[in-house]
Amino acid sequence: MARIEIDGKTYEVEAGKTLIEITDAHGIEIPRFCYHKKLSVAASCRMCLVDVANAPKPLPACATPVWDGMKIQTRSPRAINAQKAVMEFLLINHPLDCPICDQGGECELQDVAVAYGKDRTRFIEEKRIVIDKNIGALISTAFTRCIHCTRCVRFGEEIAGVKELGATQRGDHMRIDTYMTDTVNSELSGNVIDLCPVGALTAKPSRFAARPWELHTAHGIAPHDAFGSHLEFHIRRNQVMRVVPRENVALNEVWLSDRDRFSYQGLYAQDRLTAPMIKKDGQWQTVDWESALLFAAEGLKKIPAKQLGGLASATATVEELYLLQKLLRGLGSNNIDHRLQQVDFSEKTTKAPFLNQRPADLAQADVVLLVCANLRKQQPLLNHRLRQAVLHNHAEVIRINVYDYPQNFPVSHNLTVAPHQLVATLAGIAKALDEAQPAFKNIEISEQQRAIAACLQKNNKKIKVLLGEAADNLPQLASIRTLTALIAKLTFATFSETGRYANSAGAILAGALPQQTLAGQAISGETGLNAQQMLSQSLQAYVLLGFEPELDSIMGATALQTLQNAPFVVAINGFCTEAMQGYANVLLPMALFAETSGTYVNNSGDWQRFTAAVAPVGSARPAWKILRVLANLLDVHDFAYTASDEILNEVKMLCETSAQTVEDSTWVLSAPQALCYLTEPAIYAGDALVRRATALQATADAQACHGAHVNQRTADKLRLSAGQQVKLSQNGGSAILPLVIDAALADDCVLVYTGLAESAGLAHDVGTIDLTAA
Amino acid sequence: MTHKTSSLISDESKADIDRWLQKYPADKKQSAVMAALRIVQDQNGGWLTPALIEAVAAYLDMEPIAVYEVASFYSMYEHKPVGKHHIKVCTNISCLLRGSDAVMAHLEKQLGIKKGQVTEDGLFSIKEVECLGACVNAPMMQIGRDYHEDLSPEKIDEILARLK
Ligand code: SF4
Ligand code: FES
Ligand code: FES
Numbered sequence: 001m002a003r004i005e006i007d008g009k010t011y012e013v014e015a016g017k018t019l020i021e022i023t024d025a026h027g028i029e030i031p032r033f034c035y036h037k038k039l040s041v042a043a044s045c046r047m048c049l050v051d052v053a054n055a056p057k058p059l060p061a062c063a064t065p066v067w068d069g070m071k072i073q074t075r076s077p078r079a080i081n082a083q084k085a086v087m088e089f090l091l092i093n094h095p096l097d098c099p100i101c102d103q104g105g106e107c108e109l110q111d112v113a114v115a116y117g118k119d120r121t122r123f124i125e126e127k128r129i130v131i132d133k134n135i136g137a138l139i140s141t142a143f144t145r146c147i148h149c150t151r152c153v154r155f156g157e158e159i160a161g162v163k164e165l166g167a168t169q170r171g172d173h174m175r176i177d178t179y180m181t182d183t184v185n186s187e188l189s190g191n192v193i194d195l196c197p198v199g200a201l202t203a204k205p206s207r208f209a210a211r212p213w214e215l216h217t218a219h220g221i222a223p224h225d226a227f228g229s230h231l232e233f234h235i236r237r238n239q240v241m242r243v244v245p246r247e248n249v250a251l252n253e254v255w256l257s258d259r260d261r262f263s264y265q266g267l268y269a270q271d272r273l274t275a276p277m278i279k280k281d282g283q284w285q286t287v288d289w290e291s292a293l294l295f296a297a298e299g300l301k302k303i304p305a306k307q308l309g310g311l312a313s314a315t316a317t318v319e320e321l322y323l324l325q326k327l328l329r330g331l332g333s334n335n336i337d338h339r340l341q342q343v344d345f346s347e348k349t350t351k352a353p354f355l356n357q358r359p360a361d362l363a364q365a366d367v368v369l370l371v372c373a374n375l376r377k378q379q380p381l382l383n384h385r386l387r388q389a390v391l392h393n394h395a396e397v398i399r400i401n402v403y404d405y406p407q408n409f410p411v412s413h414n415l416t417v418a419p420h421q422l423v424a425t426l427a428g429i430a431k432a433l434d435e436a437q438p439a440f441k442n443i444e445i446s447e448q449q450r451a452i453a454a455c456l457q458k459n460n461k462k463i464k465v466l467l468g469e470a471a472d473n474l475p476q477l478a479s480i481r482t483l484t485a486l487i488a489k490l491t492f493a494t495f496s497e498t499g500r501y502a503n504s505a506g507a508i509l510a511g512a513l514p515q516q517t518l519a520g521q522a523i524s525g526e527t528g529l530n531a532q533q534m535l536s537q538s539l540q541a542y543v544l545l546g547f548e549p550e551l552d553s554i555m556g557a558t559a560l561q562t563l564q565n566a567p568f569v570v571a572i573n574g575f576c577t578e579a580m581q582g583y584a585n586v587l588l589p590m591a592l593f594a595e596t597s598g599t600y601v602n603n604s605g606d607w608q609r610f611t612a613a614v615a616p617v618g619s620a621r622p623a624w625k626i627l628r629v630l631a632n633l634l635d636v637h638d639f640a641y642t643a644s645d646e647i648l649n650e651v652k653m654l655c656e657t658s659a660q661t662v663e664d665s666t667w668v669l670s671a672p673q674a675l676c677y678l679t680e681p682a683i684y685a686g687d688a689l690v691r692r693a694t695a696l697q698a699t700a701d702a703q704a705c706h707g708a709h710v711n712q713r714t715a716d717k718l719r720l721s722a723g724q725q726v727k728l729s730q731n732g733g734s735a736i737l738p739l740v741i742d743a744a745l746a747d748d749c750v751l752v753y754t755g756l757a758e759s760a761g762l763a764h765d766v767g768t769i770d771l772t773a774a
Numbered sequence: 775m776t777h778k779t780s781s782l783i784s785d786e787s788k789a790d791i792d793r794w795l796q797k798y799p800a801d802k803k804q805s806a807v808m809a810a811l812r813i814v815q816d817q818n819g820g821w822l823t824p825a826l827i828e829a830v831a832a833y834l835d836m837e838p839i840a841v842y843e844v845a846s847f848y849s850m851y852e853h854k855p856v857g858k859h860h861i862k863v864c865t866n867i868s869c870l871l872r873g874s875d876a877v878m879a880h881l882e883k884q885l886g887i888k889k890g891q892v893t894e895d896g897l898f899s900i901k902e903v904e905c906l907g908a909c910v911n912a913p914m915m916q917i918g919r920d921y922h923e924d925l926s927p928e929k930i931d932e933i934l935a936r937l938k
Contacts, residue, residue, distance in 0.1 A: 033789075163839055163840050167835075167843060169846050179837070179842050180842075182838075182839070
């Protein structure tokens with residue numbers, strides 16, 4: 001402990017902390033530019049100079065540790081003089097173009113200049129200018145405004161884990177730059193916009209769109225990955241102008257992924273559905289809500305319960321999913337599912353994917369086994385915690401996947417194998433951990449598997465085993481899950497599942513499943529049809545919630561075909577596409593993210609409630625209200641909700657009081673295939689909203705998802721070459737795509753992403769694939 | 775963006791860089807970046823190309839931008855072709871007071887080029903640099919690894935004649 005005095009007041013503080021940490025904690029204002037609490041200390045801007053007794057010169061608060069007896073003055077003549085001088089220097093080359101700068105009104109330089117600077121300049125010489133550069137679709141640059149605080153550079157090195165921005169040249173010529181013509185491609189890149197204290201880095205998608213003082217803010221929860229970041233909407237005249245992170249120590253800290261930051265663009269896509277529509281005599285007509293709902297209810301009434309199916313996207317809220325399943329079950333059908341990306345439905349019970357620990361616990365890990373997880377791109381901020389474990393705790397990471405996603409930290413064992421080998425690999429590791437198990441009799445253990453097992457068998461170490469989102473897309477899901485959980489058990493590790501979507505866990509808890517209802521309780525009576533069954537054999541009617549079959553379902557063209565064959569389809573959706581007009585009979589416009597209230601359950605197990613930030617576009621309505629009215633018209637009982645809280649309370653009460661019994665699952669080795677088909681949603685195409693975020697589609701990450709990917713050896717074997725158009729054909733589906741040589745794949749695998757128009761013609765049948773020159 | 779090949783670096787240069795690498799801990803390869811840049815610059819006749827910068831990045835497991843930060847910071851790294859004899863003329867304060875303007879003017883006249891240019895035969899190039907630490911004997915210039923001090927027009931002519 002140290003006793004220090006700041007501006008005449010005494011404080012008991014922790015010795016060794018920097019002065020700025022102390023003043024920040026006590027709400028004492030010290031101006032700063034280069035200092036940021038989540039970045040290393042550069043002490044380069046000198047804006048934080050304070051007057052310390054007995055020090056020969058003013059000292060930078062950001063780089064000065066406190067000591068016992070220290071006496072600090074933040075507003076003495078010496079301090080004020082230093083602040084004024086630094087401010088004058090910083091403004092020498094600053095263009096002072098605030099009237100045309102997006103940062104104007106929320107600019108740290110502006111604020112500090114007003115509070116601490118002089119009101120006159122003595123500089124009459126020519127100012128320097130810096131030529132701008134296009135560094136990608138998300139960040140707009142005006143480097144002449146840069147004050148060289150290097151926050152953006154340190155962010156790349158320390159948080160994003162890839163150095164893309166640097167400070168080149170020196171002295172007067174110093175500038176922030178990327179290498180040659182490179183763009184900034186990190187999945188966390190948008191955070192430099194928040195970090196930049198001036199208007200040198202601003203958000204490109206909202207460039208020149210609004211002034212900060214015209215905006216008001218509202219809170220929200222991120223709608224894409226299962227991490228559940230907290231965010232803030234900046235709104236003008238009922239329109240979301242931009243999205244920024246909201247600080248949350250337990251989850252996203254001060255960061256936000258690019259996907260969660262820029263997907264709001266989708267809200268204002270050209271094809272938003274703004275009014276209810278019905279198809280009468282083959283003609284689409286816009287009608288009022290009452291007629292549309294009556295039409296939908298009339299249509300559904302005629303259908304025998306067993307012929308009715310409900311499919312929802314896991315980006316829907318707990319309330320919406322709960323009501324959908326309640327509606328269907330009320331009508332006598334258990335045909336309900338949200339597992340649109342899954343192909344293996346052999347597990348009898350479905351458990352909500354939870355980390356079973358806080359994200360901060362992952363940062364304390366010693367050994368981490370990642371199975372089928374692409375944390376870096378899919379859950380960037382969970383990956384950030386893992387990276388902290390590697391950097392600060394020297395955690396060893398073992399990675400096993402079907403695709404070698406680039407990591408931003410060193411990995412000690414990195415295995416990329418075809419799906420069928422994945423099971424054998426996990427079985428080998430499990431056997432190495434417990435040779436006695438009879439089930440492993442015929443399993444061979446490789447040297448590497450033994451090494452991995454040894455890595456995981458450490459006493460007094462925090463071992464974490466994490467099953468990622470990519471397992472869902474594999475036909476071996478059940479086996480992979482069983483073995484991964486077994487490895488966790490044998491190593492006394494924390495077993496985590498990440499889930500893929502914002503509400504992957506919530507959808508399961510809400511009971512949007514054919515075999516279990518709310519809180520994982522088994523249904524009484526016959527199990528309903530799962531997503532795969534519903535999308536391969538046409539039922540007579542479907543209710544779809546936020547679901548675009550050809551893009552959201554792993555069955556692609558087959559799913560679309562099945563719906564086209566269905567006599568009656570009610571689509572509750574935020575958008576209206578040609579495909580929808582082809583298969584639907586009623587289109588009910590739903591309020592999307594930011595427009596509706598609801599709850600997401602993230603993979604940390606937090607029930608995160610949010611309220612509507614803006615009114616829905618057109619006459620769109622919250623889906624829970626649509627479902628409620630539909631249920632009333634269909635005479636389904638207990639649907640008298642007046643607010644979404646009532647629904648939530650009903651769900652939560654049951655979730656808290658009931659425990660799910662999980663049946664033991666088994667595993668089987670799978671046979672190799674001549675050519676193995678792999679697929680997963682493209683990074684910026686996983687749901688309807690992000691697919692319509694145009695800036696994200698222009699990023700390098702999005703671009704990298706196009707085409708049919710094979711490695712060089714596989715291409716040679718098939719006598720195909722890079723860039724060539726190739727034809728992929730499967731059961732009932734085909735697509736012609738350019739061939740991409742991708743070293744991240746195992747031999748004899750071809751990867752095509754779902755969610756993209758170019759691959760919507762494929763059935764994404766993971767069983768078979770034929771690849772030939774087009 | 776991936777720039778992942780160090781194949782442009784000759785075996786000899788690699789051996790040279792490896793000697794530098796031995797001086798640093800194995801996980802601090804970037805410590806050798808300045809030496810590596812000098813070595814590949816020499817290999818390439820005195821200047822660096824983007825491809826060479828990328829090659830150094832690949833060889834030292836660094837991002838190209840991090841290598842470029844170094845390469846653009848120090849004026850000893852050249853980013854355009856230079857003459858066989860690259861003449862660096864100091865025009866900083868001591869040399870300026872002792873007549874570096876005249877040195878520069880004389881060189882430009884004798885060689886028929888301006889500072890920043892290379893003679894047609896590729897033999898000479900001139901560059902203006904900051905203090906090279908030889909102020910006691912200002913004005914001065916550096917050619918290759920040698921310092922030439924207390925310069926006068928006659929002395930410059932003599933030096934140029936020797937190098938032609
Ligand atoms: S661009 Fe912004 S964040 Fe980066 S150094 Fe310049 S002022 Fe700082
Ligand atoms: S904030 Fe302390 S020197 Fe920049
Ligand atoms: S000023 Fe020229 S060598 Fe120092």
